[in-house]
Amino acid sequence: MKKITVVVAVVLVALFMFAACSTPAPAESSAPAEASTEASTEASTEASTEASEPAAEASECVIGLNAGTESNQFHNDVNNSIKNVAAEKGVEVLYAVSEFDPQQIIPKVESLLQQGANVIVDFNVNAQVGGNIVDVVKEKGGKGVIGIDVEYVSASGDKSWFMGANNQMAGELCGEAIGDYVNANKDGKLDYLVLFHNSENGDEVKKRMAGAIDGLKNKGIEVAEDQIEWIELGGGGSETTIAGRDKMTAWLTAHPDAHSVGVVAVNDETTTGALAGAETLGREEDCVFASHNVSQVYIDAALSGELYEGYTGSVAYYPERYGEYIVPLAMDIASGKNTDPDTKITVDHVFVSPDMIADYAQAYEDYKAAWTIK
Amino acid sequence: MKTNEAAVQKKSMKERMGSMGNNLSLIIAIVALWVVLGIASPFFSSFDNLMNILLASAITLIRASGATIAMITGGMDLSQNATGAIAGVVCATVSVSMGAPVWLVILLALGIGLGFGAINGVLIAYLKINPIITTIATMQIFRGIAWLFTDVTIQVADKSLIFMGRGYIGGVVPVSVLIAFGFFFLAFFLLKYTRFGRQVYMVGGNETASRLSGINSNKIKFICYLISGLCAGFAGMLLSAQVGAALPSSGAGTEMDVIAAIVLGGLSLSGGKGSMVGTLLGILILSIIANGLQVMGVNQYVQWVVTGSILILAVLIDVIRSGALKKQ
Numbered sequence: 139m140k141k142i143t144v145v146v147a148v149v150l151v152a153l154f155m156f157a158a159c160s161t162p163a164p165a166e167s168s169a170p171a172e173a174s175t176e177a178s179t180e181a182s183t184e185a186s187t188e189a190s191e192p193a194a195e196a197s198e199c200v201i202g203l204n205a206g207t208e209s210n211q212f213h214n215d216v217n218n219s220i221k222n223v224a225a226e227k228g229v230e231v232l233y234a235v236s237e238f239d240p241q242q243i244i245p246k247v248e249s250l251l252q253q254g255a256n257v258i259v260d261f262n263v264n265a266q267v268g269g270n271i272v273d274v275v276k277e278k279g280g281k282g283v284i285g286i287d288v289e290y291v292s293a294s295g296d297k298s299w300f301m302g303a304n305n306q307m308a309g310e311l312c313g314e315a316i317g318d319y320v321n322a323n324k325d326g327k328l329d330y331l332v333l334f335h336n337s338e339n340g341d342e343v344k345k346r347m348a349g350a351i352d353g354l355k356n357k358g359i360e361v362a363e364d365q366i367e368w369i370e371l372g373g374g375g376s377e378t379t380i381a382g383r384d385k386m387t388a389w390l391t392a393h394p395d396a397h398s399v400g401v402v403a404v405n406d407e408t409t410t411g412a413l414a415g416a417e418t419l420g421r422e423e424d425c426v427f428a429s430h431n432v433s434q435v436y437i438d439a440a441l442s443g444e445l446y447e448g449y450t451g452s453v454a455y456y457p458e459r460y461g462e463y464i465v466p467l468a469m470d471i472a473s474g475k476n477t478d479p480d481t482k483i484t485v486d487h488v489f490v491s492p493d494m495i496a497d498y499a500q501a502y503e504d505y506k507a508a509w510t511i512k
Numbered sequence: 513m514k515t516n517e518a519a520v521q522k523k524s525m526k527e528r529m530g531s532m533g534n535n536l537s538l539i540i541a542i543v544a545l546w547v548v549l550g551i552a553s554p555f556f557s558s559f560d561n562l563m564n565i566l567l568a569s570a571i572t573l574i575r576a577s578g579a580t581i582a583m584i585t586g587g588m589d590l591s592q593n594a595t596g597a598i599a600g601v602v603c604a605t606v607s608v609s610m611g612a613p614v615w616l617v618i619l620l621a622l623g624i625g626l627g628f629g630a631i632n633g634v635l636i637a638y639l640k641i642n643p644i645i646t647t648i649a650t651m652q653i654f655r656g657i658a659w660l661f662t663d664v665t666i667q668v669a670d671k672s673l674i675f676m677g678r679g680y681i682g683g684v685v686p687v688s689v690l691i692a693f694g695f696f697f698l699a700f701f702l703l704k705y706t707r708f709g710r711q712v713y714m715v716g717g718n719e720t721a722s723r724l725s726g727i728n729s730n731k732i733k734f735i736c737y738l739i740s741g742l743c744a745g746f747a748g749m750l751l752s753a754q755v756g757a758a759l760p761s762s763g764a765g766t767e768m769d770v771i772a773a774i775v776l777g778g779l780s781l782s783g784g785k786g787s788m789v790g791t792l793l794g795i796l797i798l799s800i801i802a803n804g805l806q807v808m809g810v811n812q813y814v815q816w817v818v819t820g821s822i823l824i825l826a827v828l829i830d831v832i833r834s835g836a837l838k839k840q
Contacts, residue, residue: 210761379762383755407757407759411756419564444669
């Protein structure tokens with residue numbers, strides 16, 4: 139009896155905390171029947187202006203969305219964007235999450251194909267396993283694979299379609315922003331370029347940092363090899379804030395004479411940590427930061443008006459609009475209109491500086507407000 | 513009961529000598545590391561870098577202050593980082609969106625820690641579920657709750673919180689280091705100078721015997737997990753203040769850092785043996801290695817190999833010294 143009382147008490151406490159803490163969970167799946175056809179996503183890119191496809195064409199396409207995770211804002215925006223645009227166009231989306239786990243990716247893809255998917259959209263960004271996805275889809279009679287932010291090539295040479303970031307361009311934008319700041323505030327002199335990256339993300343994502351070298355060159359600043367410091371974060375997850383802080387602190391300690399340091403990190407979370415590390419040492423003015431993703435933490439910091447002025451900005455990837463590119467592409471693949479995987483679709487990035495953030499944040503919120511699936 | 517406690521005290525004299533020897537080995541190791549890394553990098557031995565090391569150790573020390581107490585009972589708390597993640601995101605949200613004063617944020621962090629610690633305590637102490645299994649499960653549950661609460665990174669903007677996280681007293685000593693040592697001394701005092709502390713060691717050393725001598729071992733264990741949760745909640749909030757952002761993924765994948773430092777400090781995983789001084793030294797060793805390798809610019813993956821190898825070496829030395837190999 140005593141034990142039962144304790145069990146009930148534990149459950150009640152847990153439920154109470156759960157109720158106090160939780161917000162609505164993201165949608166599990168999005169068959170078109172569930173979604174309102176009144177969804178009105180703003181047609182703000184070229185892709186979305188080509189919106190109205192014949193119903194027959196839509197019915198040919200069943201997207202199997204194999205998501206990487208539901209545990210970060212960027213991926214959730216991409217997943218929901220695809221679901222919403224598909225609902226608008228009357229395309230069915232079957233949904234699975236592989237948690238970036240190589241062991242789950244192929245079984246999940248097979249399951250999606252078994253349920254009737256004919257175009258697989260994968261966002262696990264795993265180039266090694268991705269080649270197998272292309273083979274499996276071909277074997278099971280699927281029409282093709284779209285890799286988000288990564289190109290998959292099978293052992294037999296078959297390829298996936300690519301849709302995602304233009305990493306070189308994104309890196310160059312960071313370099314140019316740092317270059318402008320250095321030219322204006324540090325007499326065009328840069329002592330070091332510190333680049334925070336995760337090896338797990340692969341060479342393609344590494345261009346987001348490496349592109350900064352070309353960006354600086356565009357602004358008249360040449361960076362020699364021995365001025366470039368690659369810092370490995372040691373983990374591809376989103377929790378890189380602490381690592382960013384610790385490694386920036388250690389690096390600055392080891393370079394007491396560096397007073398003009400350009401810092402480009404793989405995401406805003408890492409940059410926030412790196413800035414915290416520099417501030418802890420009272421050396422933030424030795425550093426100029428540029429970052430990627432325009433995450434909420436950067437938006438909040440920029441909106442607060444108290445962000446360190448040497449945090450020049452963050453590159454926008456518009457994950458909430460990925461669906462506008464991916465769904466029409468999937469429809470073309472399913473209908474046989476597009477048979478060439480070499481037609482790559484990349485995002486037009488914009489460097490969002492703190493003075494642009496209010497407009498950016500408003501547009502982002504307005505855009506997502508129109509979604510029926512959240 | 514007093515007689516039993518006296519017996520434990522008497523018996524622990526021998527253990528205390530062993531513990532002193534262990535601590536001495538750790539101090540020698542710290543000095544040796546300091547010299548070697550100081551030679552390898554001229555920047556390592558500076559006062560500023562010592563403060564960096566202490567600052568990076570502060571969060572681990574707070575977590576470990578609670579975890580050591582729980583582990584001396586023969587338990588384990590793997591859910592601390594997840595508890596801290598919830599405390600971090602909730603406190604940052606309350607601070608940002610409601611403008612809550614810093615004292616309220618601190619109370620909230622402690623309250624969240626106590627609440628989630630109580631769940632662990634009930635499951636382990638009263639429902640007798642294995643501590644490792646329990647805290648692996650609650651780690652997942654708590655992490656899930658943190659993600660349900662928010663999937664974005666929340667900026668910590670409150671100036672008092674930021675000062676607490678990365679401000680300095682007199683421009684010299686980091687505030688969070690002082691706070692961490694506050695937790696350390698409280699745990700040290702609890703374990704060494706109070707009846708509760710002696711009871712913790714007795715429960716960990718032999719739970720049946722402690723129960724027969726009149727100690728309510730369930731209650732002691734429950735309180736230990738409350739303390740562990742409380743430390744975890746506060747550490748989560750302070751970590752957010754240190755790095756300027758609260759993340760639902762905060763601390764994910766680094767759950768073993770605290771355990772490793774505690775074990776390196778000489779705590780027995782079977783319970784009944786361990787000390788806060790040992791824990792502090794264990795944390796310092798791991799932090800010195802991490803910082804030293806970072807200052808030298810050594811690759812992250814090499815750092816993992818070195819840190820893991822040192823941990824195995826330390827445990828192996830402990831096994832050899834205790835004669836466990838001979839006994840087999």
